[in-house]
Amino acid sequence: MYFGGSFTWGDFQFLLYGAATTIAITLVSVLIGTCLGVVFGLIRSGSPWWISNALGAVLDVFRSVPLLIQLVLFNSFNSILKLNWPTFAVGCLCLGIYASAFCTEIVRSGVGAVPLTTRRAARSLGLSWLQELTSITLPIATRVVFPSWIGLTLGVMKDTALVLWIGIVELLRSSQIVTSRVQEPLLILCITGLIYFFMSFPIARLGNQLEKKWGMQ
Amino acid sequence: MIAIENVHKQFGALHVLNGVDLTVQKGEVLSMIGGSGSGKSTMLMCINGLEGIQQGRITVDGVEVHSKNTDLNKLRRRIGIVFQQWNAFPHLTVLENVTLALRKVLRKSKEEAEAIAVEQLSHVGLREKLSVFPSRLSGGQQQRMAIARALAMSPDYMLFDEVTSALDPQLVGEVLDTLRMLSKEGMTMIVVTHEMRFAREVSDRIAFFYKGQIHEIGKPDQIFDNPTKQETASFVRSVL
Numbered sequence A: 001m002y003f004g005g006s007f008t009w010g011d012f013q014f015l016l017y018g019a020a021t022t023i024a025i026t027l028v029s030v031l032i033g034t035c036l037g038v039v040f041g042l043i044r045s046g047s048p049w050w051i052s053n054a055l056g057a058v059l060d061v062f063r064s065v066p067l068l069i070q071l072v073l074f075n076s077f078n079s080i081l082k083l084n085w086p087t088f089a090v091g092c093l094c095l096g097i098y099a100s101a102f103c104t105e106i107v108r109s110g111v112g113a114v115p116l117t118t119r120r121a122a123r124s125l126g127l128s129w130l131q132e133l134t135s136i137t138l139p140i141a142t143r144v145v146f147p148s149w150i151g152l153t154l155g156v157m158k159d160t161a162l163v164l165w166i167g168i169v170e171l172l173r174s175s176q177i178v179t180s181r182v183q184e185p186l187l188i189l190c191i192t193g194l195i196y197f198f199m200s201f202p203i204a205r206l207g208n209q210l211e212k213k214w215g216m217q
Numbered sequence B: 001m002i003a004i005e006n007v008h009k010q011f012g013a014l015h016v017l018n019g020v021d022l023t024v025q026k027g028e029v030l031s032m033i034g035g036s037g038s039g040k041s042t043m044l045m046c047i048n049g050l051e052g053i054q055q056g057r058i059t060v061d062g063v064e065v066h067s068k069n070t071d072l073n074k075l076r077r078r079i080g081i082v083f084q085q086w087n088a089f090p091h092l093t094v095l096e097n098v099t100l101a102l103r104k105v106l107r108k109s110k111e112e113a114e115a116i117a118v119e120q121l122s123h124v125g126l127r128e129k130l131s132v133f134p135s136r137l138s139g140g141q142q143q144r145m146a147i148a149r150a151l152a153m154s155p156d157y158m159l160f161d162e163v164t165s166a167l168d169p170q171l172v173g174e175v176l177d178t179l180r181m182l183s184k185e186g187m188t189m190i191v192v193t194h195e196m197r198f199a200r201e202v203s204d205r206i207a208f209f210y211k212g213q214i215h216e217i218g219k220p221d222q223i224f225d226n227p228t229k230q231e232t233a234s235f236v237r238s239v240l
């Protein structure tokens, strides 16, 4: 390998390419996590205690075991069982399930924040269960828990760094590769950090904007 | 006509309704009074099927509320209910609060729904507040909005559950005025209330709830001046 080079435009492009992978993993994982989280959250908040608790216990496993262990185990299953899923899919699915465990609790707390009497008022107007859910409970719950959901999304973006352990070249792995060549670790870490920041910042801003718009006043 | 026959309702071991019999005729205003915990709210919720019952029968114009074959969503369009908590939908404007069910349940066009909503909101004095969010309204205004929201569905019956109990004293009057107006227009109403003077003034009959039963029922003069039961007498004395 060539040592002692200086940081070039090509290196920067390589970092951006890694960043694109990070964004792609984040998007897919958050999408999986949110869809599963909404379904699980609704089950958790609206079903008999034994179903709710059983699901809660399973999700607790995913919340408490470190993501890195889950990734490596999942990846091993993939090769042992000869599923032959692309590593990208394994990473996204694993992160998505991990995120769904947190999203479930977010959804549950949001639904819990909608007063029962408000839901009954809606039903008393003749709205069906589904109509009440989609026009009353979910919109109110979304506004209540939106900041937590943004927090989850930003967390998932940082957690994507762990997929480098199963061989995906995302932003952090790209920066390691560049560092091994350029030998200016501090500079490259700063640049990498800045790229993470510029990916997170718009999401946080978007969150603020929507929160303002939804001020419910 | 709302016909309630021998209705029993339990929450676990707690017997909340203990054989209630009552009929309310079209055009009648019936007030329910009684101590807290005597089952009045539960009774109202059973009438539009928000709560199930364990025994007995409730029919609304001949439709049995707790029958498996009854389309509750359809039945509820004809029974408006307003609760003690205002229950505004906080994410919708005043106008949208009223148009929501008109559009989703009655499938009215946007224009038609808005025309009805504006009419009902004007009726309760909220013409100026159409595009405001509920959090900007006073309690009395939110409660009047809830009344307009229920009335917009053109129900045949209106149930009111202590609609003034959560309001500041100076806001009670405006809501009671709305109810008075409705009774003059001939709306069939069941009104759970602690406002005894109001109950006496607007009601055709008063039902006194005690331990999950209608302990005494009669004309206002009878209940307030010549109650036949001792419990009625002491309740009336305690609240006047």
Ligand SMILES: Nc1ncnc2c1ncn2[C@@H]1O[C@H](COP(=O)(O)OP(=O)(O)O)[C@@H](O)[C@H]1O
Residues within 6 Å of the ligand: B011, B014, B016, B034, B035, B036, B037, B038, B039, B040, B041, B042, B043
């Ligand atoms: N969802 C419920 N679960 C358990 N108990 C309830 C429920 N709703 C009401 N109760 C109980 O039923 C009794 C009657 O309540 P309620 O109908 O609200 O009385 P009221 O409106 O006359 O004050 C009370 O003891 C109350 O605690």
Ligand SMILES: [Mg+2]
Residues within 6 Å of the ligand: B040, B041, B042, B161, B162
């Ligand atoms: Mg009550």
